[in-house]
């Protein structure tokens with residue numbers, strides 16, 4: 001049984017590819033693990049997992065950078081996403097938002113599935129199509145979900161793993177605070193380095 005490592009972009013796994021001398025492809029097979037680069041966003045992620053997630057995998061590890069809602073957490077910090085929510089899935093009703101669950105069409109909350117203890121802060125995240133970048137939408141997300149992190153793929157990975165009945169974890173390096181967009185403030189390099197160091201150790205200890 002194998003592990004599937006999933007990320008949106010190859011850049012987010014740059015040191016991992018280097019460490020294991022992996023070929024620069026979007027789907028890489030190796031002895032103990034495979035790597036799948038899905039593309040950014042939940043649609044690309046769901047499609048790629050729909051094509052590649054099979055019962056030969058016993059664990060999916062979703063890795064990537066993420067935005068952070070909590071200014072008390074330093075950028076570069078790694079978090080273990082234990083719960084992830086499709087924040088935009090539902091219907092607006094004037095100023096009110098009705099989730100897909102409230103509409104009676106399904107679930108918007110998904111959980112990690114694992115018995116492995118991960119020695120990182122366990123937090124709640126939301127998954128969005130559009131990065132939250134106005135005070136209004138940031139306050140709205142905080143009020144509705146009180147999340148610590150925001151990505152564009154996490155809940156889609158949890159959803160696919162629930163559907164396929166495969167264990168999954170999600171670890172994210174916090175690269176930026178969720179704020180009106182200013183990429184000069186992002187610490188992408190630091191978040192990716194910390195994330196890759198963690199992933200290399202984690203995979204090394206598993207095998």
Ligand SMILES: O=C(O)c1cccc(C(=O)CC[C@H]2O[C@@H](n3cnc4c(=O)[nH]cnc43)[C@H](O)[C@@H]2O)c1
Nearest residue numbers: 008011012040041065066067131150151152153188
């Ligand atoms: O500009 C770069 O050097 C660079 C290198 C690697 C990755 C990126 C990305 O922009 C990756 C997009 C990826 O990041 C997640 N992300 C990061 N911050 C946020 C956020 O504030 N809100 C939502 N998602 C965020 C997201 O999962 C994207 O897939 C750039």
